[in-house]
Amino acid sequence: MTSHFLLMVLFAGFVSVVFAALMRDQPREQVRLGATLFAGFVLAGVVLGWLMYPIPL
Amino acid sequence: MAGRSSQRAKLSGPGGDSAGFRPAWVCVAAWAVPGAGHLWLGRTRQGVVFLLTLPVMFAVGLFLEGRIFPFDMSEPLVALASVADFGNGLAYLAARAAGWGGGRVVAATYEYGNAFLIVAGLLNALVVIDAYDIALGRK
Numbered sequence: 001m002t003s004h005f006l007l008m009v010l011f012a013g014f015v016s017v018v019f020a021a022l023m024r025d026q027p028r029e030q031v032r033l034g035a036t037l038f039a040g041f042v043l044a045g046v047v048l049g050w051l052m053y054p055i056p057l
Numbered sequence: 058m059a060g061r062s063s064q065r066a067k068l069s070g071p072g073g074d075s076a077g078f079r080p081a082w083v084c085v086a087a088w089a090v091p092g093a094g095h096l097w098l099g100r101t102r103q104g105v106v107f108l109l110t111l112p113v114m115f116a117v118g119l120f121l122e123g124r125i126f127p128f129d130m131s132e133p134l135v136a137l138a139s140v141a142d143f144g145n146g147l148a149y150l151a152a153r154a155a156g157w158g159g160g161r162v163v164a165a166t167y168e169y170g171n172a173f174l175i176v177a178g179l180l181n182a183l184v185v186i187d188a189y190d191i192a193l194g195r196k
Binding site: 002004007010011014015017018021022027 | 102103106107110111113114117121165166169172173176177180183184187
């Protein structure tokens with residue numbers, strides 16, 4: 001289990017679920033916020049990964 | 058909302074009477090077992106989510122060979138990580154007692170394991186604060 005992407009997705013999933021449950025009361029809003037956070041985490045991880053690709057120069 | 062307010066009014070502390078209800082006990086329960094505070098306060102769905110998510114996250118961190126950091130003030134970052142790990146409650150104490158969480162620095166997943174362990178503890182700290190707010194009627 002050394003896939004960096006899989007572990008990042010798993011991490012994003014856990015954090016998104018907890019944040020969504022903490023910050024919203026209604027199930028529909030929790031699902032929406034959780035999905036938004038999850039997509040944001042994964043997208044940011046991929047984008048930052050590409051930006052850091054040339055490092056160290 | 059009205060249902061939750063009346064539910065709070067009926068809450069009783071460990072002593073059994075509502076006058077003895079102490080938000081501090083909710084915090085202790087929420088720290089010890091993630092989600093226990095919310096379950097105690099009648100937020101069943103949230104409590105179950107925390108109860109399932111945070112211990113699994115902690116277990117994944119151990120599985121990934123992360124380290125449960127010792128409290129070492131000579132290394133400030135290690136001390137901060139230790140405080141974050143402590144947020145995992147009884148699971149943290151059990152893991153320390155069992156000798157788990159030694160961490161294997163050369164493992165490819167070592168840093169991921171640390172991230173899972175530390176963030177699980179920090180998230181549980183947020184859950185404790187949320188339970189405290191609910192117990193005081195702020196939410």
